[in-house]
Amino acid sequence: MAIPPVVALEIGTSKVIALVGEMREDNYVMITGTGECPSKGVRKGEVVDFGNVSACVKTALEMAEESSKVAIRQIYLTVSGGHIQCLSNRGTVPVLSQEEGISQDDIEQVVQVARAINIPPDRDIVHTISQHYCVDDQGHVLHPEGMEGARLSLDVLVIHGVRTRLNNTIRTVQDIPMDVSDVVFGGVCSAISVLSPEQRRSGALVIDLGGGTTDFVVYNGNVVTSAGVLGVGGDHITNDIAMAFNVSTSQAERLKKNSGSALAGKANRSQRVSLPPEVGFPGRSVNLSALHTVINARVEEMLATILHQLESEGVLSPIGGGIVLTGGGAHLKDVAELVEQVFGLPCEIGKPRGITGVATATDGPEYATCSGLVQYGFKEYQSNRRGPALKQFFKGLLGR
Amino acid sequence: MIGRKISVVGIGGAGARIVGQMPSDADDGPITFAVDTDTCSLVESSATERIQIGEVVTAGFGTGGDTQQGREAAEHDTAKILAMLENMELVVVVAGLGGGVGGGATPVVLGAAQEAGAATVCFVTLPFDFEGAQRKAAAAKDMEALREICDTVVVVRNNSLFESVDSRDIAGVFKEADSLLSSGVYSLYQMLALPGYLRLDLADLRRLSSDTKGECLFAAAGAEGEDRASKAVESLLTGSLMEQGKLAERARLLMLSIVGGPDLTLKEIGQIMDGISSTVRPQCRVVMGTSVDDGWIGRISLMAIVGEKRKVRPQVETEIPQQPVSEHPAEGPPLSPIAAQPSKKRKRRPRQERLKLEASGRGRFKDVEPTILDGEDMDVPTFIRRGMRIEK
Ligand SMILES: Nc1nc2c(ncn2[C@@H]2O[C@H](COP(=O)(O)OP(=O)(O)OP(=O)(O)O)[C@@H](O)[C@H]2O)c(=O)[nH]1
Ligand SMILES: Nc1ncnc2c1ncn2[C@@H]1O[C@H](COP(=O)(O)OP(=O)(O)OP(=O)(O)O)[C@@H](O)[C@H]1O
Ligand SMILES: [Mg+2]
Numbered sequence: 096m097a098i099p100p101v102v103a104l105e106i107g108t109s110k111v112i113a114l115v116g117e118m119r120e121d122n123y124v125m126i127t128g129t130g131e132c133p134s135k136g137v138r139k140g141e142v143v144d145f146g147n148v149s150a151c152v153k154t155a156l157e158m159a160e161e162s163s164k165v166a167i168r169q170i171y172l173t174v175s176g177g178h179i180q181c182l183s184n185r186g187t188v189p190v191l192s193q194e195e196g197i198s199q200d201d202i203e204q205v206v207q208v209a210r211a212i213n214i215p216p217d218r219d220i221v222h223t224i225s226q227h228y229c230v231d232d233q234g235h236v237l238h239p240e241g242m243e244g245a246r247l248s249l250d251v252l253v254i255h256g257v258r259t260r261l262n263n264t265i266r267t268v269q270d271i272p273m274d275v276s277d278v279v280f281g282g283v284c285s286a287i288s289v290l291s292p293e294q295r296r297s298g299a300l301v302i303d304l305g306g307g308t309t310d311f312v313v314y315n316g317n318v319v320t321s322a323g324v325l326g327v328g329g330d331h332i333t334n335d336i337a338m339a340f341n342v343s344t345s346q347a348e349r350l351k352k353n354s355g356s357a358l359a360g361k362a363n364r365s366q367r368v369s370l371p372p373e374v375g376f377p378g379r380s381v382n383l384s385a386l387h388t389v390i391n392a393r394v395e396e397m398l399a400t401i402l403h404q405l406e407s408e409g410v411l412s413p414i415g416g417g418i419v420l421t422g423g424g425a426h427l428k429d430v431a432e433l434v435e436q437v438f439g440l441p442c443e444i445g446k447p448r449g450i451t452g453v454a455t456a457t458d459g460p461e462y463a464t465c466s467g468l469v470q471y472g473f474k475e476y477q478s479n480r481r482g483p484a485l486k487q488f489f490k491g492l493l494g495r
Numbered sequence: 496m497i498g499r500k501i502s503v504v505g506i507g508g509a510g511a512r513i514v515g516q517m518p519s520d521a522d523d524g525p526i527t528f529a530v531d532t533d534t535c536s537l538v539e540s541s542a543t544e545r546i547q548i549g550e551v552v553t554a555g556f557g558t559g560g561d562t563q564q565g566r567e568a569a570e571h572d573t574a575k576i577l578a579m580l581e582n583m584e585l586v587v588v589v590a591g592l593g594g595g596v597g598g599g600a601t602p603v604v605l606g607a608a609q610e611a612g613a614a615t616v617c618f619v620t621l622p623f624d625f626e627g628a629q630r631k632a633a634a635a636k637d638m639e640a641l642r643e644i645c646d647t648v649v650v651v652r653n654n655s656l657f658e659s660v661d662s663r664d665i666a667g668v669f670k671e672a673d674s675l676l677s678s679g680v681y682s683l684y685q686m687l688a689l690p691g692y693l694r695l696d697l698a699d700l701r702r703l704s705s706d707t708k709g710e711c712l713f714a715a716a717g718a719e720g721e722d723r724a725s726k727a728v729e730s731l732l733t734g735s736l737m738e739q740g741k742l743a744e745r746a747r748l749l750m751l752s753i754v755g756g757p758d759l760t761l762k763e764i765g766q767i768m769d770g771i772s773s774t775v776r777p778q779c780r781v782v783m784g785t786s787v788d789d790g791w792i793g794r795i796s797l798m799a800i801v802g803e804k805r806k807v808r809p810q811v812e813t814e815i816p817q818q819p820v821s822e823h824p825a826e827g828p829p830l831s832p833i834a835a836q837p838s839k840k841r842k843r844r845p846r847q848e849r850l851k852l853e854a855s856g857r858g859r860f861k862d863v864e865p866t867i868l869d870g871e872d873m874d875v876p877t878f879i880r881r882g883m884r885i886e887k
């Protein structure tokens with residue numbers, strides 16, 4: 096039986112995008128359909144206007160149906176927003192039989208215990224990710240079965256968010272009506288899309304510089320070890336520019352994309368860029384070096400905030416694979432250089448991996464989230480055929 | 496943080512003297528404690544509460560610079576210390592490092608404060624050059640012990656402190672230097688105790704000091720009369736606590752508190768911020784807060800806490816105090832309280848000045864829920880919050 100196509104939907108702050116993927120031989124994913132629509136009614140990654148968002152989503156899905164010739168009834172959905180956070184939890188159980196060593200029962204038990212975590216009542220768990228087992232005092236055990244010991248522990252990372260806000264996004268899609276197969280944190284999707292297996296193993300940080308949010312995910316030893324969202328994104332850079340030079344938002348956006356830089360002090364102090372006039376805003380010129388200073392202050396602050404959080408969690412020390420940037424903000428000039436300065440780690444711009452097809456349209460960093468979600472969909476399908484384990488994490492969230 | 500309990504605890508001879516100089520009365524200002532083994536120093540201190548520790552260890556005398564004894568004295572009386580810190584939410588500790596009590600008892604008091612559930616901030620003086628290498632070495636060791644337990648340690652070099660006062664007789668020098676330091680600590684209290692738009696909170700301070708691995712330096716200055724804003728900022732920036740301005744130039748982070756009377760004008764705040772931003776490097780993060788105290792008519796006090804270096808990557812996980820350490824904390828990183836309500840009206844309670852930034856500075860985000868991080872509204876442009884000057 097052929098594997099059914101996967102449809103991925105990202106309701107971003109700047110764009111709503113739908114991708115249809117089909118699994119080809121060699122585990123290669125082929126994008127057979129795309130739909131994209133400028134986003135209206137999304138702020139900082141969260142739905143604030145149902146009507147507008149729902150219209151955008153319909154447009155994007157219709158375009159995707161048309162180009163892929165697939166009838167879309169079911170989609171995978173990404174979520175983001177400044178409310179999304181992670182925390183680690185450790186579950187410990189006594190080993191049932193000392194003589195026989197750790198059994199499959201013990202392992203199942205410890206998984207249950209580690210997952211039974213107290214998060215505030217207004218929050219839902221989006222992902223529970225097993226980190227590693229400990230047997231007595233021996234940490235970082237990957238396969239405890241058969242080992243001898245008195246206690247078995249499991250560390251899990253839980254990614255959670257505010258229920259009502261997650262539901263706002265889910266509900267918008269369900270009301271179309273459209274079935275939501277699964278909900279995945281956008282940062283995780285971006286990481287799946289751009290990281291090489293080697294980077295996932297030796298450690299890497301993915302930062303998705305979106306329009307409304309900046310999502311970040313740390314991979315290490317093949318699992319996600321930290322994740323979070325900063326409710327600050329490219330829109331903030333644009334807003335800062337608009338306020339600094341008293342120009343319109345669209346003029347500011349143009350300044351950012353055409354003349355911006357994440358590094359201050361590169362431009363000649365007297366250099367100016369001119370802006371064509373616009374309704375309500377006369378044409379004028381802006382000091383280029385000052386423009387860079389405004390952008391630099393904002394982006395440096397965003398990065399330093401992430402650095403600070405990850406440092407305090409202690410998850411940055413073994414990052415062998417460097418930093419990968421995704422999201423539209425990765426197009427910002429010199430941004431990788433600034434990231435290297437702030438983090439002291441090598442940085443590259445991410446490119447969606449492992450997919451082909453309508454490639455040129457979707458190989459920029461701003462498509463990483465959605466194309467990663469397509470890959471996630473196939474991974475989940477494959478592991479569901481092996482066992483139902485993955486599915487049950489999301490039951491609560493989808494309210495079914 | 497109004498309605499919360501804040502206390503300032505002076506430890507050892509230096510701490511007791513400095514805290515004793517703090518403008519404090521029973522219902523305005525923080526509760527001040529002096530803690531020492533030495534009964535003479537306690538008798539002389541005008542702190543609200545005076546606590547003798549280690550009576551059985553030193554029989555009412557000083558320790559003669561013996562840190563071990565200082566520690567034992569405090570450990571002997573942890574019950575007393577815990578009782579004194581009961582229900583406190585923030586404990587500001589002031590001590591002279593190099594002294595036996597200042598160096599030995601301070602970590603114990605900080606530990607007790609944390610046990611009592613309070614957040615801690617620590618102001619310490621480093622010995623004068625003339626006190627000799629041994630004292631300096633002792634102080635450096637004390638400093639290490641402090642960093643272990645408190646992540647917000649602000650350092651005051653006695654040498655610089657004393658250069659910045661001009662008085663001829665030695666007693667006058669001490670008195671002035673101590674009052675400069677105590678008014679600095681007091682402005683920290685004023686700043687932390689008040690909610691408001693341009694306010695600083697503990698998170699700012701904690702972040703500043705953890706960003707700089709505890710290498711935070713303190714500077715304070717004040718001025719009265721005409722031109723007080725420009726005079727105050729001038730003397731802050733060029734004073735010896737700022738190493739004649741060199742410190743400001745090196746600063747990566749600068750937290751500035753401005754305290755004035757009801758007559759404090761926006762223009763004055765502008766002058767001060769201009770002075771600061773024209774001196775520090777453009778990359779320096781400036782966080783500032785203002786508060787208005789009715790007793791400060793005709794004068795302005797500035798207090799700056801300056802971080803120089805970026806923290807080196809920590810080998811071990813650094814822990815944020817105040818946050819309970821739990822296997823699964825119920826929430827993510829703590830957001831600072833956005834607006835605490837005053838518990839009751841007080842007559843000389845300093846008021847928070849509201850600064851009206853043009854169109855609130857939030858621009859296109861004015862209708863959405865603000866992104867507040869560590870008490871800062873991230874929707875307001877970074878360059879505005881940092882007080883950077885932008886050429887149009
Ligand atoms: N700024 C300031 N520093 C002081 C003052 N008195 C002492 N110091 C400094 O603080 C250090 C510690 O001195 P004390 O506080 O007197 O010592 P102690 O903690 O009481 O300990 P012992 O007297 O040794 O038991 C000294 O080395 C001085 O550098 C003061 O009045 N003002
Ligand atoms: N050349 C460029 N230089 C700077 N910024 C750019 C450039 N191109 C796009 N951007 C910015 O990228 C952002 C959009 O990125 P992206 O498409 O990844 O966002 P999104 O997925 O819609 O939003 P989010 O994930 O935050 O909800 C916008 O802020 C846009 O200004
Ligand atoms: Mg996105």
Ligand SMILES: [Mg+2]
Pocket residue numbers: 507508509533536557558594596
């Ligand atoms: Mg003494």
